[in-house]
Amino acid sequence: MRRLWGALAASTLIVGGAAFAVDYRLNAEGGPGDLGERVARAFERWAAVEGGEVRFNEDPAAPAVIRYGDGTRFGPDTLSLTVQRTPETETRVLLNPTAPDERALLHEVGLLLGLAPAPLTQSVMNPLLGPGAGAELTPADEAALRARVAFAPEDINQDGVVDFYDLAALAAAYGSRGVNLPEDITGDGVVDGADLERLRAAYVFGAPAEVPPEAAVEGDPEAMTGGAMTGGAMTGGALTGEEGRADVAGGGEADADAPDDLDGADDAAEGGL
Ligand SMILES: [Ca+2]
Numbered sequence: 495m496r497r498l499w500g501a502l503a504a505s506t507l508i509v510g511g512a513a514f515a516v517d518y519r520l521n522a523e524g525g526p527g528d529l530g531e532r533v534a535r536a537f538e539r540w541a542a543v544e545g546g547e548v549r550f551n552e553d554p555a556a557p558a559v560i561r562y563g564d565g566t567r568f569g570p571d572t573l574s575l576t577v578q579r580t581p582e583t584e585t586r587v588l589l590n591p592t593a594p595d596e597r598a599l600l601h602e603v604g605l606l607l608g609l610a611p612a613p614l615t616q617s618v619m620n621p622l623l624g625p626g627a628g629a630e631l632t633p634a635d636e637a638a639l640r641a642r643v644a645f646a647p648e649d650i651n652q653d654g655v656v657d658f659y660d661l662a663a664l665a666a667a668y669g670s671r672g673v674n675l676p677e678d679i680t681g682d683g684v685v686d687g688a689d690l691e692r693l694r695a696a697y698v699f700g701a702p703a704e705v706p707p708e709a710a711v712e713g714d715p716e717a718m719t720g721g722a723m724t725g726g727a728m729t730g731g732a733l734t735g736e737e738g739r740a741d742v743a744g745g746g747e748a749d750a751d752a753p754d755d756l757d758g759a760d761d762a763a764e765g766g767l
């Protein structure tokens with residue numbers, strides 16, 4: 495069983511509406527030199543989703559970088575990790591240089607697109623790659639991307655209006671930390687006053703509908719931070735902190751290394767942790 499490490503993508507990477515774009519930069523040092531080609535293939539598969547309308551722009555100044563981590567710091571079952579640190583805005587997708595895996599890239603690009611992890615499914619957004627899983631986008635993956643493109647981040651329950659029910663969802667999740675939480679409108683990994691302010695700015699005042707919309711809020715924080723394990727499958731766990739966080743998922747056992755260290759660089763030199 496191979497594991498991915500996943501964390502969060504930032505909605506700050508995303509231009510909402512039809513022009514849905516992810517800016518990124520690449521660094522192929524420290525691993526196989528065909529990183530660019532493999533990343534391009536992952537991009538193509540997401541960009542081919544009908545109704546998805548996503549673009550990927552390589553930009554040397556982009557806040558998201560895709561590169562190899564320090565192979566000695568990855569566990570044998572860990573394929574990739576995405577880390578975002580706050581208050582810095584850099585998002586780092588770190589790939590295991592000894593085990594390049596196209597499925598891992600498909601998953602990590604989904605995170606960059608702002609899609610929530612989907613444990614216990616056949617989705618490529620499942621942080622744990624089961625046998626035969628994760629190689630192709632599923633209908634659920636395609637639907638998640640279409641919804642991400644179609645609805646403003648402030649429309650938390652994705653019903654087409656920013657209203658009382660979005661506020662209720664945000665209130666219920668207030669203080670939560672995690673990976674691509676729907677209520678984390680700003681995409682910084684925590685649901686707090688900044689998200690409330692974004693919601694306030696988009697809020698349409700009116701009487702709440704008598705019949706609440708279908709609960710469409712995804713990304714149950716418990717699911718993303720749990721460590722449940724079922725026979726031969728899935729587990730997830732999230733490490734969170736004041737300065738940074740990384741969603742960790744894999745084969746059930748904790749990894750000795752903190753995911754923040756998987757790039758093998760000195761934390762202080764990285765300017766934060
Ligand atoms: Ca809504």
Ligand SMILES: [Ca+2]
Pocket residue numbers: 677678679680681682683684685686688689
């Ligand atoms: Ca936030």
